Amino acid sequence: MGSELVTALPPVPRVLSIAGTDPTGGAGIQADLKSIAANGGYGMAVVTALVAQNTHGVRSVHVPPASFLAEQLEAVSDDVAIDAVKIGMLGTREVVDTVRGWLERTDPPAVVLDPVMVATSGDRLLDASAEQALRDLLSLADVVTPNIPELAILAGEGVAADWSAVLAQAARVSERHGVIVLAKGGHLAGDDVPDALVDATGGAVSVSEYPGARIHASNTHGTGCSLSSALATRYARSKDWGGAVAESKRWLAESIREGADLGVGSGRGPVSHFAGLWARGGLDTRPLPGEVEADWWEHIRGVRESIDELPFVRGLGDGTLGREAFVWYLAQDALYLRDYSRVLAIASRLAPTTAEQAFWAQAAHGAIAAELQLHESWISEDDLRDVRPGATTTAYLDHLLAAGARGDYAVLIAALLPCFWLYHDVGTRLHPLSHDAHPYRSWLDTYADVAFETSTRRAVELVMAAASEADPARRSSMRQAFRRSAEFEHAFFAAPLREEGTPRD
Numbered sequence: 001m002g003s004e005l006v007t008a009l010p011p012v013p014r015v016l017s018i019a020g021t022d023p024t025g026g027a028g029i030q031a032d033l034k035s036i037a038a039n040g041g042y043g044m045a046v047v048t049a050l051v052a053q054n055t056h057g058v059r060s061v062h063v064p065p066a067s068f069l070a071e072q073l074e075a076v077s078d079d080v081a082i083d084a085v086k087i088g089m090l091g092t093r094e095v096v097d098t099v100r101g102w103l104e105r106t107d108p109p110a111v112v113l114d115p116v117m118v119a120t121s122g123d124r125l126l127d128a129s130a131e132q133a134l135r136d137l138l139s140l141a142d143v144v145t146p147n148i149p150e151l152a153i154l155a156g157e158g159v160a161a162d163w164s165a166v167l168a169q170a171a172r173v174s175e176r177h178g179v180i181v182l183a184k185g186g187h188l189a190g191d192d193v194p195d196a197l198v199d200a201t202g203g204a205v206s207v208s209e210y211p212g213a214r215i216h217a218s219n220t221h222g223t224g225c226s227l228s229s230a231l232a233t234r235y236a237r238s239k240d241w242g243g244a245v246a247e248s249k250r251w252l253a254e255s256i257r258e259g260a261d262l263g264v265g266s267g268r269g270p271v272s273h274f275a276g277l278w279a280r281g282g283l284d285t286r287p288l289p290g291e292v293e294a295d296w297w298e299h300i301r302g303v304r305e306s307i308d309e310l311p312f313v314r315g316l317g318d319g320t321l322g323r324e325a326f327v328w329y330l331a332q333d334a335l336y337l338r339d340y341s342r343v344l345a346i347a348s349r350l351a352p353t354t355a356e357q358a359f360w361a362q363a364a365h366g367a368i369a370a371e372l373q374l375h376e377s378w379i380s381e382d383d384l385r386d387v388r389p390g391a392t393t394t395a396y397l398d399h400l401l402a403a404g405a406r407g408d409y410a411v412l413i414a415a416l417l418p419c420f421w422l423y424h425d426v427g428t429r430l431h432p433l434s435h436d437a438h439p440y441r442s443w444l445d446t447y448a449d450v451a452f453e454t455s456t457r458r459a460v461e462l463v464m465a466a467a468s469e470a471d472p473a474r475r476s477s478m479r480q481a482f483r484r485s486a487e488f489e490h491a492f493f494a495a496p497l498r499e500e501g502t503p504r505d
């Protein structure tokens with residue numbers, strides 16, 4: 001039932017990065033894992049090379065035996081269904097060949113190849129002798145994401161002088177190798193950093209441009225790694241390269257912008273992969289419905305204990321309560337239930353699912369039908385006409401009607417809950433005192449009833465599911481509205497012996 005409130009999210013794509021390391025976490029496989037997670041994927045990582053580098057540059061590279069790389073790749077693909085692969089630093093010809101063999105055997109559904117050759121710092125990350133092997137790998141990728149100098153090497157030409165030359169070069173690479181090229185303009189001089197998806201795989205050339213404004217920041221270490229991982233992840237979700245580029249670029253721009261003051265290293269720093277998520281989602285974990293339930297119940301422990309101690313409630317249980325106080329209470333309760341029913345109907349109107357709509361509508365009906373029946377056996381409709389609502393009745397109803405008028409469903413149902421939950425609680429604890437000759441037997445039987453228990457459980461369930469789903473601010477408003485209603489329940493039970501004899505408006 002709680003699941004009705006959960007917004008359905010598509011399944012999480014399983015994305016494998018095959019790349020080298022950056023122990024400072026801004027580039028390479030460490031950046032890939034952050035980028036995959038930030039873009040909604042489950043990240044996996046097979047290391048091609050261990051790179052001793054930081055925000056200033058590369059110090060040394062250690063390439064483990066290719067046989068061990070093959071073992072890592074197989075350990076993943078023997079076990080996990082892979083939705084997309086991002087390939088980064090390959091380093092040597094042997095590594096390229098090993099990855100090629102694995103790609104041919106496993107044929108993953110989407111492959112993004114970032115042809116890493118030179119780090120942002122200018123250090124080589126691919127042996128010159130491996131360049132041809134890398135070109136030969138292009139046909140096994142869906143998209144290749146070269147920066148301008150890398151594109152020139154893939155094309156076997158000089159570095160393009162301007163953006164239109166970049167696009168023409170990208171089209172030649174795309175056609176020759178049967179791969180879509182995401183040409184990146186990060187290395188252009190000037191304030192524009194356009195990217196373009198260039199697809200000449202079918203003969204005709206199609207070019208989709210994604211304009212971008214240069215962010216004047218020095219924290220651009222690992223932008224290429226992060227972009228290609230984001231692209232693989234977003235594509236695995238949407239199966240749309242164009243949309244995936246647009247979304248990845250928006251995410252990267254936000255991450256560059258927010259990364260300026262991360263304070264990582266004194267060179268070219270990393271982007272802040274999760275900055276957008278942190279800003280919008282915060283760090284709070286979501287409480288489970290059962291945890292909210294326990295917390296709220298504890299939160300009103302004092303209120304519950306005071307209810308049990310009220311002379312009215314004690315007298316109701318042991319039958320010593322005076323009839324006049326009881327009838328006064330029932331008349332107030334009858335007035336209360338009429339409007340409570342109307343507020344339940346508002347909850348029905350605001351409910352996000354038909355199941356909830358039906359539940360609150362049924363409760364609205366129950367409040368006037370079954371409960372008024374109980375009241376009518378003690379007090380006639382005529383007598384009720386002369387009864388004025390007491391101060392507590394009015395205040396409690398104003399609180400509920402205001403919640404209804406504000407129109408926040410979650411807060412409203414939290415405000416409605418104590419009327420179910422506390423009555424059921426008090427009712428079940430007083431019920432053992434009921435006996436055939438008990439003066440208030442019909443009252444004691446009503447609230448310990450199985451049907452009332454069922455609707456109370458369902459109301460608790462709906463409110464707790466909504467609270468578990470809510471963001472922290474709304475959850476806190478719900479808790480406050482709930483507590484306020486619980487306090488009114490206490491005041492309502494206290495009123496007959498306090499307000500009785502005082503001017504009743």
Ligand SMILES: Nc1ncnc2c1ncn2[C@@H]1O[C@H](COP(=O)(O)OP(=O)(O)OP(=O)(O)O)[C@@H](O)[C@H]1O
Pocket residue numbers: 027118119120146147148184185186187193194195212213214215216217220221222223224225226227249252253256
């Ligand atoms: N200063 C910037 N402002 C906005 N976007 C940028 C900036 N620098 C790079 N980008 C974007 O980052 C992505 C990577 O671009 P770039 O051409 O720098 O790739 P790269 O050289 O492979 O990256 P790396 O620095 O990781 O080697 C592109 O989408 C580019 O538009």
Ligand SMILES: Cc1ncc(CO)c(N)n1
Pocket residue numbers: 019020021022027028029051053088089116118119120125221222223224225
């Ligand atoms: C491991 C690795 N891959 C890619 C890059 C490119 O930024 C880097 N610096 N390090």
